[in-house]
Amino acid sequence: MLFKLWQVALFTYRESLRQRIVYGVLICAALLILFSLMFSGWFMRDILKIILDLCLAAVSLGGLLVPFFVAINLVAGDIDQKTIFTILSRPVGRGLYIVGKFCGLALLACTIIGILTLATLAALWGAALIFDPFFLRNLSINAILVAIAMKALATLVLIAVAMLWSTVTTSTFLATLLTLCSYIIGQSVESVVRFLVLQQNQLDYSPLLRLVAEASLYVFPNLAAFNFQHQAAHGLAIAPGEVLFALVYGLSYTAGLLILAVLLFSRRDLS
């Protein structure tokens, strides 16, 4: 079972590496990191913050490429173009197909984020050579690595979201649209709920609205839970409890989405 899972993941990974868009985004992200060194000199007091903001934005960009372009293209496109028969005509069940594809895409995301992490560390090394150490006094490699690891986890959650929509919809466009909506809601849902809780005395809104907002915190992926960019940029300490919560939340949410995707996909006719 695990051997077959690994073979499907490897096959997916090999195919995804041949997508030109992967290299396009990698080049864009690498340029962004390079520019971070050039632009940061303009903001003498915030050199570290500018470098890290740009580098972590590049990591996010590289990570987002996988669910939005590669995952949907590979899973919804697989069903659309009937390439899925290539795998399902072998002794591979639908559950194995979904989990194998997810693992292959997760491998791709880790490769891209790994390369961009090395580029970020290279940019920081370059900054240490160019600028006075005073401007980099808040640098915390641990905080940066934690922030990047959490971005990788958020990417895995989004890949699972993209896979879920790809297995239930009949077109790649619809799958992309639904994944994009989930991403936008996931980015802002925590802020909205926090606002509603803080303003409950000032604003007159129905309890139902608050209930819906709080429920959406559990239904949609709360991507803000994985955002440690602020701590990394300012060299602030990251509470281990927060990281643990994000880790458990991210992994269980991803597992839940994959189980749902497998259940729905097992019932689908591939005609």
Next chain:
Amino acid sequence: MPAILCHALSKTYGHGFWRLQRKVALANFSLAVARGEVFGIVGPNGAGKSTALKILMGLVRPTSGSAQILTMPASDPACHAHLGYLPENPSLYKKLTISEHLHFAGQLAQMPSKVIRSRTAELLALVDLSLAAHIPIQRFSKGMTQRAALAYALFTDPEILILDEPMSGLDPLGRQLVLEIIRHCHNQGKTILFCSHILTDVERICSRIGIMHQGKLVAQTTPAELAQQLPASAPASSATPLERLFLATVQKGVVPAGEQGEGHAL
């Protein structure tokens, strides 16, 4: 025990925006294919041929009835270890090469690397794609893709082959090649179930032929019977015996005596 057994299969698809409109693709379809037999299914477009094959591959769930491959339920992916499937208008992963596809099939079957390499060379030579082994599929013509997909279906030397329109998109040379491969597989004792629109090919290579119409197997015959037995209502023309039987069965809804009900009796 037959290699392939379908019993009273029915499939109804929902269509329209809310999928409330129903379309019957298969209605009480029964079929038994014995081991070592080449069974060809012919029928007009929309007769339900591909749906029947997809149910056998576990790609589509029947509304009712059952399908078995070597006594295993067709929905069980484990039975695919004994199956080779060529879908209609096959689509392989465009960025990958045929060698990579065959390697994947071999790895899933847990074949040793040495065997995978020798089998790859053997099959690529068989389908005349040795020179295209390392070219991405996206640069293949339709005929090359069809032959590549056939090599992928044959890679693990399966006992049963399910081929959906294996000759579609092929030039006369390619068609001849596929016919030879099917004959070769038959001589090796493989069970082959395929559907095709090209009646002359079906007549040439099948040991048994079934005619499907409106989701049912309405007639079954053999090439030998075809030569002897033609319905009186068959239109006189230059058509081959199978073409005449097909037209008599499908166009006029006539089921020739002696063949009627064989499909239902299973």
